[in-house]
Amino acid sequence: xxxxxxxxxxxxxxxxxxxxxxxxxxxxxxxxxxxxxxxxxxxxxxxxxxxxxxxxxxxxxxxxxxxxxxxxxxxxxxxxxxxxxxxxxxxxxxxxxxxxxxxxxxxxxxxxxxxxxxxxxxxxxxxxxxxxxxxxxxxxx
Amino acid sequence: xxxxxxxxxxxxxxxxxxxxxxxxxxxxxxxxxxxxxxxxxxxxxxxxxxxxxxxxxxxxxxxxxxxxxxxxxxxxxxxxxxxxxxxxxxxxxxxxxxxxxxxxxxxxxxxxxxxxxxxxxxxxxxxxxxxxxxxxxxxxxxxxxxxxxxxxxxxxxxxxxxxxxxxxxxxxxxxxxxxxxxxxxxxxxxxxxxxxxxxxxxxxxxxxxxxxxxxxxxxxxxxxxxxxxxxxxxxxxxxxxxxxxxxxxxxxxxxxxxxxxxxxxxxxxxxxxxxxxxxxxxxxxxxxxxxxxxxxxxxxxxxxxxxxxxxxxxxxxxxxxxxxxxxxxxxxxxxxxxxxxxxxxxxxxxxxxxxxxxxxxxxxxxxxxxxxxxxxxxxxxxxxxxxxxxxxxxxxxxxxxxxxxxxxxxxx
Ligand SMILES: Cc1ncc(COP(=O)(O)O)c(C=O)c1O
Numbered sequence: 001x002x003x004x005x006x007x008x009x010x011x012x013x014x015x016x017x018x019x020x021x022x023x024x025x026x027x028x029x030x031x032x033x034x035x036x037x038x039x040x041x042x043x044x045x046x047x048x049x050x051x052x053x054x055x056x057x058x059x060x061x062x063x064x065x066x067x068x069x070x071x072x073x074x075x076x077x078x079x080x081x082x083x084x085x086x087x088x089x090x091x092x093x094x095x096x097x098x099x100x101x102x103x104x105x106x107x108x109x110x111x112x113x114x115x116x117x118x119x120x121x122x123x124x125x126x127x128x129x130x131x132x133x134x135x136x137x138x139x140x141x
Numbered sequence: 142x143x144x145x146x147x148x149x150x151x152x153x154x155x156x157x158x159x160x161x162x163x164x165x166x167x168x169x170x171x172x173x174x175x176x177x178x179x180x181x182x183x184x185x186x187x188x189x190x191x192x193x194x195x196x197x198x199x200x201x202x203x204x205x206x207x208x209x210x211x212x213x214x215x216x217x218x219x220x221x222x223x224x225x226x227x228x229x230x231x232x233x234x235x236x237x238x239x240x241x242x243x244x245x246x247x248x249x250x251x252x253x254x255x256x257x258x259x260x261x262x263x264x265x266x267x268x269x270x271x272x273x274x275x276x277x278x279x280x281x282x283x284x285x286x287x288x289x290x291x292x293x294x295x296x297x298x299x300x301x302x303x304x305x306x307x308x309x310x311x312x313x314x315x316x317x318x319x320x321x322x323x324x325x326x327x328x329x330x331x332x333x334x335x336x337x338x339x340x341x342x343x344x345x346x347x348x349x350x351x352x353x354x355x356x357x358x359x360x361x362x363x364x365x366x367x368x369x370x371x372x373x374x375x376x377x378x379x380x381x382x383x384x385x386x387x388x389x390x391x392x393x394x395x396x397x398x399x400x401x402x403x404x405x406x407x408x409x410x411x412x413x414x415x416x417x418x419x420x421x422x423x424x425x426x427x428x429x430x431x432x433x434x435x436x437x438x439x440x441x442x443x444x445x446x447x448x449x450x451x452x453x454x455x456x457x458x459x460x461x462x463x464x465x466x467x468x469x470x471x472x473x474x475x476x477x478x479x480x481x482x483x484x485x486x487x488x489x490x491x492x493x494x495x496x497x498x499x500x501x502x503x504x505x506x507x508x509x510x511x512x513x514x515x516x517x518x519x520x521x522x523x524x525x526x527x528x529x530x531x532x533x534x535x536x537x538x539x540x541x542x543x544x545x546x547x548x549x550x551x552x553x
Contacts, residue, residue, distance in 0.1 A: 074490035
């Protein structure tokens with residue numbers, strides 16, 4: 001699916017909630033429905049350590065798009081991970097590299113992407129971009 | 142304000158009026174501040190002293206003959222005496238102003254670098270804050286001395302049997318905190334000091350977590366070094382103190398070179414100033430030092446006995462209420478601790494818990510509390526920690542418990 005459409009859908013889905021609790025409950029639901037990362041990829045190599053929560057991220061190239069799977073030990077972090085995966089997975093390296101995370105602000109979850117929050121999410125985004133760059137070089141696009 | 146405990150009845154509602162920050166809201170809810178072990182709030186009386194300094198007599202100290210400089214110097218040295226009296230040090234020059242506990246520890250560790258060699262051992266407790274581990278590791282790297290750890294029992298107390306055995310190694314130095322920041326454990330420092338001295342070891346006590354709750358008497362303790370931070374006891378950040386016995390201050394070399402700490406400078410040789418200036422290079426945190434003194438006056442005006450009794454009541458109340466939450470696990474000792482509760486709720490990550498209760502206006506700490514070895518000991522990635530101060534109320538604890546229940550329901 002087109003990356004702009006996915007972002008618009010997410011903003012739309014979250015816009016129906018008028019208080020933070022509903023928004024968080026929905027985010028937690030998204031986290032719970034995140035497809036599990038295969039256990040063989042839940043390794044120390046794939047770990048992104050924030051001092052508050054951990055994130056695992058694995059990437060594979062499929063038909064010139066990057067497929068990400070991920071997990072987190074904290075459920076709120078996992079909710080944001082699920083949102084990021086929904087946006088960035090199954091996209092071409094080029095699209096991933098030129099897309100930013102402003103949609104997170106619009107959903108009203110900006111605080112979770114603060115570098116000082118130490119939950120691993122900012123590093124996760126960096127890693128997503130690094131994978132995209134590496135695959136872009138590999139497939140010579 | 143007089144430096145003595147008052148006998149007035151403890152009235153938390155009146156006390157709360159001294160803390161303007163306690164009436165603000167966070168995320169649309171009244172703030173409930175339960176992260177006191179990280180930093181305490183500042184009463185208006187101390188804020189006034191800070192404003193007064195910058196409004197009326199801001200000047201560099203010990204350098205000018207002009208009146209402002211003299212006024213600032215007098216107030217700064219008065220604060221030193223307030224601190225001296227509070228801790229019952231024998232001399233005012235045994236109180237060294239620092240930027241905080243971390244700085245104080247580094248000052249001592251650095252000084253010992255010239256006194257230790259590869260055959261020496263130093264002991265550190267397993268209950269330490271990172272700031273009380275890393276400087277000793279660095280010291281051991283520099284001197285090739287050996288660092289040994291006094292382990293914990295499963296209750297979160299220090300294992301005193303192993304301490305006795307480790308003392309047979311005749312360590313040169315022992316480092317232990319008075320009270321653990323992660324668990325609130327009160328360590329048996331009197332006994333540890335005596336035993337350390339028995340084998341000829343010096344001992345440093347990290348009082349960062351103790352001084353907000355109790356009033357240590359350094360002479361009675363017969364401790365060699367005692368360190369603490371102003372910001373944990375109603376004072377500002379960036380100021381703290383090192384108490385050291387005079388004889389140690391003569392033995393240790395200065396930590397930093399610079400202005401204020403010299404007697405005479407030529408390019409051939411510099412002679413150092415006397416105590417305490419030998420250890421106070423450069424322009425210090427003048428306002429911070431004065432405000433630290435005011436914070437100590439403020440706490441004494443309430444009285445440490447009253448504070449300890451009330452906080453104990455809060456701790457018992459909170460422990461009982463929190464234990465009614467399904468899946469609650471509280472870490473550390475059950476008795477013999479200060480008003481700190483380090484906990485997890487089964488099936489809920491501490492980070493999630495902290496995030497949700499913050500939405501409800503409640504500030505608690507989550508994570509490893511700069512004490513990773515303790516977390517490794519319990520085989521957990523972190524805990525949530527609620528720490529109570531004399532300005533907290535039982536009603537706030539009720540709100541905390543409701544908040545935790547709500548969060549657990551959302552998160553499980
Ligand atoms: C036991 C203990 N030691 C040392 C420190 C460090 O204090 P500071 O950051 O004020 O230097 C703390 C603060 O959390 C502490 O709790």
